[in-house]
Amino acid sequence: MSLFISLFITFMLIGVSAFGGGYAVMPLIQNYIVENQAWITMNELADITSISQMTPGPIFINAATFVGIKVAGHLGGLVATVGSVLPSFGLVLILGYLFAKHGDLYFIQNIMKGLRPTIVGLIWVAAITLFTTSLFVSNPDGFSIEWPATLAFIVGLIISMKTKWDTLVIVLCGAGIGLLFYFLPF
C-alpha cells in the first residue's frame, strides 16, 4: 500500500514541477525516479525515451505508466499516471476559470496577441521536427529517405487538402501504406 502512495506522491511532485512539457521533464524523472527512488535504471529510462518516440502520447505520461507498472504492476501504472496528471488538472480548473472570467481584459488580450504568433512558430518547429525524423534517417553517408513514410506523407497531405476525413482515418491510411511496403517484394 505504501508503495502505491509513494508512487502517487512522487509523480505528483514531478507533475507540479514539470514546466515546459516534452523532454523538459526528463531531468526531473532522472532525479526523482532513477537517483532518489532507484525504481528504474538509466538504461530503462533510455528505453522509455525511445519507446516514447515511437508511440503516441506525451513522454511524461508514458514514463509514469512504465515506471508504475515496473514497480507495482498494472495498478501501479494507473496510480502513477493519475498522480502525474492531478496537479495540472487542478490548475486547469483554476486557470480556466480565471481566464473565462477575466480573459477579455485589455492587457491580457495584448499579452495574447504576443503569444499567438509565437505559438504558431513553436508549432512549426514541432511539425518540421516530426517531418524530418519520420521521412529521413541519418546514416554515415548523410541521410536516406524512408519511402513508406514519404508516400504516407504525400497521401496524407493530399487527403488533408482535398477531404474532410477524420484524422484517425488519415493516420490509418499511413499505417496501411507502411504495412503494404513491408509485404511488397522490394
Place this chain on the structure above:
Amino acid sequence: MKKISTFELFISFFKINMITFGGGYAIMPIIKKVYVDDKKILHEEDMLDLIALAQSIPGAMAINTSMLVGYKLRGTVGALVSLIGAFLPPLLIISIISVFYQIFQTNPIIQAILGGMRGAVSAVMIYAAYNMFTSLLKTNRTFSLILMSVAFLLAWFSNISVGYIMLSAGLIGFLYFGYIKERLSL
C-alpha cells in the same frame, strides 16, 4: 458557440491522443484541425489562447491543452472527461508494450506500421500548421510575422527554454499593443 456532448469530447481526445506522436507542441495542430477546422466549435484565436494557458501549467502539454479545451466547452466535467480521454491511450499502449517491449522495439512489422503512421501524422501537422500560419497573418501582419519567425528561429537553433520564449513574447505583446503601437501611429 456550438454545443458538444461530454461523450464526444471524450471520444475526440481519445482519438487525438491515440495518434499523436512527438508530444509537446506536436499535438496542437491536430487538436486545432479537429476543433477549429472539422467541428468548427472553437475559433482559431480561442485555440491559441488555450495553448498559451496550457504552456503556463506544469505537466504534459498535450494533456493540459485537452483539459483546457474540455473546460472551455463543458466546464469541470468537460475537463475531467477530456483528461481521461487524453491519458487513456498512452496508458493502455504503454501497459501493453511494457510486457514485451524488446519485441516491440525490434519487430519489423510494427516498425513498418509506425513508420507509415508517423509520415501521415506529419502531413496532417504540416497542413494544419500552414493553415494557422495563413490565418495568423490576417491581423497585425508584420508584428505576427516577425514574432513567429523569431520564435521559430530561437526554438530551432538555440537552447533557450520555451518558457522564456513565451514569457518574452507575452511581454512584447503587452508593451507593443499597450504602449508602443499608438505612439508609432501618431
